Amino acid sequence: MYGWIWRHLPGPSPVRALIALLLVLxxxxxxxxxxxxxxxxxxxxxxxxxxxxxxx
Amino acid sequence: MGTAIRGGRRRGRVAAALGLMGELLITLGLVLAVFVGYSxxxxxxxxxxxxxxxxxxxxxxxxxxxxxxSPGVExxxxxxxxxxxxxxxxVPAFEKDxxxxxxxxxxxxxxxxxxxxxxxEEPYRSAMPWDAEGNFTMAxxxxxxxxxxxxxxxxxxxDPVVVETRDSWYVYRVAGTLQQTSKYNVGVxxxxxEGSPFxxxxxxxxxxTCTPVYxxxxxxxxxxxxxxxxxxxxxRTPPPELR
Numbered sequence: 001m002y003g004w005i006w007r008h009l010p011g012p013s014p015v016r017a018l019i020a021l022l023l024v025l026x027x028x029x030x031x032x033x034x035x036x037x038x039x040x041x042x043x044x045x046x047x048x049x050x051x052x053x054x055x056x
Numbered sequence: 057m058g059t060a061i062r063g064g065r066r067r068g069r070v071a072a073a074l075g076l077m078g079e080l081l082i083t084l085g086l087v088l089a090v091f092v093g094y095s096x097x098x099x100x101x102x103x104x105x106x107x108x109x110x111x112x113x114x115x116x117x118x119x120x121x122x123x124x125x126s127p128g129v130e131x132x133x134x135x136x137x138x139x140x141x142x143x144x145x146x147v148p149a150f151e152k153d154x155x156x157x158x159x160x161x162x163x164x165x166x167x168x169x170x171x172x173x174x175x176x177e178e179p180y181r182s183a184m185p186w187d188a189e190g191n192f193t194m195a196x197x198x199x200x201x202x203x204x205x206x207x208x209x210x211x212x213x214x215d216p217v218v219v220e221t222r223d224s225w226y227v228y229r230v231a232g233t234l235q236q237t238s239k240y241n242v243g244v245x246x247x248x249x250e251g252s253p254f255x256x257x258x259x260x261x262x263x264x265t266c267t268p269v270y271x272x273x274x275x276x277x278x279x280x281x282x283x284x285x286x287x288x289x290x291x292r293t294p295p296p297e298l299r
Contacts, residue, residue: 001079036094047272049195
């Protein structure tokens with residue numbers, strides 16, 4: 001997978017490395033901005049109130 | 057010869073599939089590691105920014121000149137809606153960054169995730185500190201999203217907890233703690249909390265969070281009782297408990 005991506009990036013190695021870095025940063029951005037905020041409430045780590053079973 | 061080539065090709069395909077699976081597993085591991093960083097660090101950064109802005113805004117509304125009191129008319133007691141800033145909670149026993157926490161109405165996720173102490177509106181609607189009697193109940197995160205109650209387990213009997221509002225410092229002292237209870241134990245935030253040392257109505261304060269750290273398996277509660285109300289002076293000089 002990573003090998004395939006690397007082979008399909010254009011340009012010489014330094015350019016490819018730069019594009020790869022940008023891709024990684026883009027993925028991290030999407031994770032932080034969209035995926036994690038969506039996933040977090042589904043995981044049982046952040047409920048701090050007492051209630052009758054509804055989310056807190 | 058022919059079988060050797062065919063065998064080699066099959067082995068190559070199996071190796072490629074295993075390699076792809078390995079890369080996916082490595083990716084999953086990295087994503088989970090980044091998620092830990094997100095939960096324990098980034099949500100704190102975001103929450104601190106939000107709470108700081110809202111705290112500044114609340115202080116600004118406090119410093120705005122109050123409407124001139126008409127003679128003979130009592131100033132109306134403010135009605136708070138979900139999300140409204142109420143004041144600040146000061147807990148000297150906490151780490152420096154967590155000693156002051158903005159208090160806002162409501163305990164839904166949107167409010168709590170902004171690094172504040174949320175005032176319970178259900179299952180029991182919280183009393184307010186200025187009410188003649190009742191329990192002022194709040195919840196905040198143990199980890200991530202500001203982690204304002206990370207050190208709640210440090211509180212022990214006699215520790216001061218101070219609520220600052222526009223006009224008053226409400227000084228409470230811890231009277232009892234419950235290190236672990238069920239998340240369904242709503243009695244801990246009742247007007248006279250169940251399991252607390254209190255037996256009759258009074259002016260109480262209750263803080264809850266989740267425990268043990270990094271999980272939401274159980275809840276922890278700390279109960280305090282009002283000992284003094286100091287008026288706020290022109291310099292907002294904090295009470296001796298906070299100096």
